[in-house]
Amino acid sequence: MFTFPRERLNEARKVLDLKYPVSVKITSGRKTRTGSWRFKENRHYITVSKMQSLNEINKTLWHELQHAADYENYLSHDFPKKVAPVMYRSFVTERSARNAEKKYAHFWLAVPSGVRIQAIHF
Numbered sequence: 001m002f003t004f005p006r007e008r009l010n011e012a013r014k015v016l017d018l019k020y021p022v023s024v025k026i027t028s029g030r031k032t033r034t035g036s037w038r039f040k041e042n043r044h045y046i047t048v049s050k051m052q053s054l055n056e057i058n059k060t061l062w063h064e065l066q067h068a069a070d071y072e073n074y075l076s077h078d079f080p081k082k083v084a085p086v087m088y089r090s091f092v093t094e095r096s097a098r099n100a101e102k103k104y105a106h107f108w109l110a111v112p113s114g115v116r117i118q119a120i121h122f
């Protein structure tokens with residue numbers, strides 16, 4: 001079992017300069033994706049599969065948080081907000097998110113814990 005300590009998440013928020021709130025949900029997706037990100041009604045929704053090693057869980061969360069950060073940068077440009085999510089998909093690459101996995105590999109957002117978390121909002 002693991003948890004994402006709130007103070008680490010808040011540090012990550014500062015590092016990535018995130019403005020919008022983030023909801024992280026822990027899933028048990030085994031064959032499906034390791035994680036996902038979407039933006040809806042001014043909030044980031046991230047999922048992280050718990051069926052991974054702690055190291056992979058950490059990488060996945062950084063990956064998805066980088067998507068969130070890149071999207072906020074994108075929003076700060078003058079694109080119509082309504083079409084932004086669709087346009088974003090063709091605009092952004094996975095490269096930035098994969099780089100974040102490496103860049104922040106030693107910044108642990110996931111730590112072992114005796115408590116099982118299902119979701120955290122920050």
Ligand SMILES: [Zn+2]
Binds near residue numbers: 097
């Ligand atoms: Zn991705």
